[in-house]
Amino acid sequence: MPSIETAAKLFDHLDFTHAVQTFMNAFQAVSTFAIRRGLLDVGLRDHDVLLFSGLMDSSSLFLTANCDTVYFITFLDVERGPVVMEVPPNVLGVVDDMWFRWVTDVGVPGPDRGQGGRYLFLPSEYDGPLPEGGYFVSRSRTNRLLVLGRAFLQNDDPAPAVTAIKRGLRIYPYRPGATGSSVASFLQGRGTFARLAPPAPPMKFAEGTGLSINTIPPNDATFFTMLDAAVQAEPADALDEELAGPLAAIGIVKGKRFHPDARMTKILTEAVALGNATSRTLGLRARDEEGFRYYDRTSAWMNPLMPGGYEFLRPPPRVGKTGVELAPNPGARLLNARTQFFYVATGVTPAMAMTMAGIGSQYLGAFTDSQGRPFDGAKYYRVVLPRNIPAAQFWSLTLYDNQTRSMLQTDQRFPRAGSQGYPSPAATPHADGSTAIYFGPARPTGVPEGNWIQTLPGKGWFVALRLYSPLEPFFDKSWRPSEVDEMT
Numbered sequence: 001m002p003s004i005e006t007a008a009k010l011f012d013h014l015d016f017t018h019a020v021q022t023f024m025n026a027f028q029a030v031s032t033f034a035i036r037r038g039l040l041d042v043g044l045r046d047h048d049v050l051l052f053s054g055l056m057d058s059s060s061l062f063l064t065a066n067c068d069t070v071y072f073i074t075f076l077d078v079e080r081g082p083v084v085m086e087v088p089p090n091v092l093g094v095v096d097d098m099w100f101r102w103v104t105d106v107g108v109p110g111p112d113r114g115q116g117g118r119y120l121f122l123p124s125e126y127d128g129p130l131p132e133g134g135y136f137v138s139r140s141r142t143n144r145l146l147v148l149g150r151a152f153l154q155n156d157d158p159a160p161a162v163t164a165i166k167r168g169l170r171i172y173p174y175r176p177g178a179t180g181s182s183v184a185s186f187l188q189g190r191g192t193f194a195r196l197a198p199p200a201p202p203m204k205f206a207e208g209t210g211l212s213i214n215t216i217p218p219n220d221a222t223f224f225t226m227l228d229a230a231v232q233a234e235p236a237d238a239l240d241e242e243l244a245g246p247l248a249a250i251g252i253v254k255g256k257r258f259h260p261d262a263r264m265t266k267i268l269t270e271a272v273a274l275g276n277a278t279s280r281t282l283g284l285r286a287r288d289e290e291g292f293r294y295y296d297r298t299s300a301w302m303n304p305l306m307p308g309g310y311e312f313l314r315p316p317p318r319v320g321k322t323g324v325e326l327a328p329n330p331g332a333r334l335l336n337a338r339t340q341f342f343y344v345a346t347g348v349t350p351a352m353a354m355t356m357a358g359i360g361s362q363y364l365g366a367f368t369d370s371q372g373r374p375f376d377g378a379k380y381y382r383v384v385l386p387r388n389i390p391a392a393q394f395w396s397l398t399l400y401d402n403q404t405r406s407m408l409q410t411d412q413r414f415p416r417a418g419s420q421g422y423p424s425p426a427a428t429p430h431a432d433g434s435t436a437i438y439f440g441p442a443r444p445t446g447v448p449e450g451n452w453i454q455t456l457p458g459k460g461w462f463v464a465l466r467l468y469s470p471l472e473p474f475f476d477k478s479w480r481p482s483e484v485d486e487m488t
Contacts, residue, residue, distance in 0.1 A: 016267050018249040019224070023275030025243060025335065026227055028100035028342040030217040031063070032146050033230040035346065036075050038215035044206055046077040046144065047171045053162040054209035055423050057414050058407035061214045063346045064464060065407065067414045067423060068396045069150040070161040071208065072169065078123045079143035081173060084135070086200075088168025089116040090161075092360075093149030094349040098142040098234055100342060102310055102349050106149065109351035109360055111136045120174055121145060124235060129176035129192045142234045148347040152393065152468075156422040165205075172200040215346075216404055219276040221269045224250070228258035282336055283343040284367045284374075284402060284462065290336055294364055300372070300483055301364045301465070304341045305353040308334035312341070316353040344405045355475050358392055362470040367462040370483035374402075378457035380440035384482040387433025392469035394419040397437055399453050402460035412454040418466075425450035439463070439484070 002010065038061075039050055052071040056062065065071070069092075076083050076095075087093065091107035091114075103121075108114040120135040123143070130137065149169075151161035175197045217223060231239075231247065236254040250268070251258050260268060286292045291307035293299060309316045312334045314327040341348070344365070351360040366383075368374055375381060389395050396418030399408040408415045414423045417437045428448040429435045436451060438444055439461075443452040455461055463484060473479035 012263070012267060015250060015264065016271050018246040019268050019271030020275045020278070021246045022227070022250060022252070023223060023272055024279055024339045026247060027217060027279065027339065029098060029230045029239075030223060030227050031215075031342055031346060032096070032098045032100055033226055033233075034217045035062075035073070035146060035215040036144070037226075038213045039073070039075065042206065042211060042213055044074075044204075046075045047083075048204040048206060049074045049165075049169065050208045050211075050213075051162065051165060051205045052208040053158060055158060055414070056208060056407075057210060057423075058409045059210050059212050059413075060208065061216050061404055061406045063216065063405050064344055064398075064400055065346075066396065066398055066464075066466060067407065067416045068394065068398075068418060068420060068466065068468075069152055070158050070165065072147075072149040072151070072165050073208075074147045074171065076121055076145040076147060076171065077143065078121050078140055078145065082120055082122045082126060082128075082176075084170075084172055084174050085119045085121065085147070086168065086170040087112065087116055087119065087149070088151075088164045090114055090164065091116075091149050091151045092351075093147060094347050094351070095119075095121070095138070096146050096148070096347060096349075097140050097238075098144055098146070098230065099239055100146075100346075100348055101141070103140055103145060104136065104138045105349055105351055106147075109349070116168060124237070131179070134179060142238045144233070146347075153420060153422060156420055156426075158422065166203070169203060170200045171203065172197070216406065219272060221265060221272055223272050224252065224260075224268050225258070228252045279339050279343040282340040283405070285372075286336075286340060290340070292337070292340065295477060295480060298370065299480075300366045300368050300370055301481065302367070303362075303364055304337050308337045309353045310348050310350045312338040316350075316355055319354070319356045344400075357472045357475060358469050360470070361466060361468045362474060363467075364465045364481075365462060366465075366484045369485045371485075373486075375439070375455075375461050375463075375484070377455040377459040377461060378441060379455075380438065380444065380487040381484050382436055382438050382482075382487050383463075383484045385435045385437070386479060386481070387429075388473070388479065389419070389435070389467070390471035390474040390479050391419070391467040392471055394468050396420070396466045397453065398464050398466070399439065399455065399461050400464065402462060408454075408456065408459065408461050410454040410456050415453050417450060417453050421450075427451045438487075440487075444487075 050073045087106045093106040095103045118135045120137045122139045154160045292302040292304045294301045294303045318325040399415040401408045417427045427450045438452045
């Protein structure tokens with residue numbers, strides 16, 4: 001029989017273990033909640049749209065966002081009933097629930113295939129009338145949904161995309177028996193009838209470019225307070241029982257007050273420090289056993305979705321001449337891959353983890369040089385992209401702050417380089433077709449403006465390579481960027 005003192009120590013350890021597990025396995029819920037809180041803090045409600053008409057810059061604290069595309073961000077509220085979202089043509093977006101589980105894609109990778117269309121989102125328990133057609137229907141396990149949309153520049157100009165979004169994006173309640181339901185179905189007793197709805201009210205679009213907004217989850221004990229708020233805002237069955245277990249063990253239960261005492265507050269404070277440090281280590285210095293390296297052990301380029309795909313269960317399917325080849329499901333979720341991904345990124349979709357040439361986008365991240373040394377903001381580095389960069393649309397490199405995992409804040413408003421000439425000059429290739437990009441606190445002599453990204457002494461950073469509409473040489477790895485190594 002354990003003594004009273006021994007039992008107390010073991011229960012402290014048990015609570016600490018549950019709290020660390022909660023931080024690492026529920027980070028994604030706090031991340032979506034923090035994004036919504038950030039929008040609310042700048043005066044936006046659900047169904048209002050934050051639109052970056054001049055692209056996102058480093059003023060915004062947003063996990064690994066790009067400064068290549070026109071973002072539009074909103075939350076859908078289906079708690080009171082189904083909601084319709086009309087999307088314009090030629091966008092690329094994802095709809096995730098409040099636990100960052102994929103619900104559907106919209107635009108180019110979605111069922112409208114870039115032609116635009118109506119999407120109908122249902123609450124989890126909805127059993128009312130549905131339209132006969134005309135809508136792409138999805139059901140949500142949570143009361144709210146996060147919409148992360150992007151549109152592309154035309155000839156280095158974001159204005160056409162901004163105009164299309166403002167004209168074509170509409171969000172409004174679904175009216176059963178109206179559009180999508182025929183009179184014949186009603187007369188045959190197979191449906192309901194309603195008058196057509198009046199035109200949707202005007203949308204509220206708020207300018208995001210240059211906006212100082214914080215969407216980063218906290219890394220102190222308030223993390224658990226925010227997680228409790230996220231749990232209380234959603235149905236009890238919005239998360240799986242096994243995932244809800246550690247939360248309940250530390251006092252976070254739907255419908256109950258979360259009020260840790262002094263002992264538990266001390267444990268939670270220590271647990272969030274360890275959970276954050278462990279998640280940061282997975283995010284920025286993962287071990288080889290995790291399988292994140294995209295090329296081989298000599299390369300620092302990583303893609304955390306490759307081992308387990310968007311569900312963190314199995315590698316993405318391979319699409320070839322014979323069709324789709326599914327990897328076997330080992331029956332175990334890759335928890336470390338999930339923690340790594342959501343610690344540094346937002347939004348998850350199969351389109352981010354598919355191996356189809358010419359569709360979607362692909363990402364590689366370098367968090368150290370080829371020798372495993374972290375990048376020093378006071379030093380100078382270079383990466384060389386060989387000729388014929390495998391991106392049918394465009395490519396880019398973006399720098400991020402190790403602490404915030406958001407765009408690195410320097411005198412350079414847009415910490416990027418790429419093939420587009422907006423919002424900063426396009427990179428200039430060498431005569432042989434290769435392109436060298438330089439990183440350092442000042443632009444090296446003779447380097448074009450578009451080939452340099454500024455760093456800051458005292459600030460660690462990492463870099464993301466994005467390929468939009470990636471081509472086969474990326475997937476078969478016959479094309480490979482150099483390592484990001486210090487210049488001598």
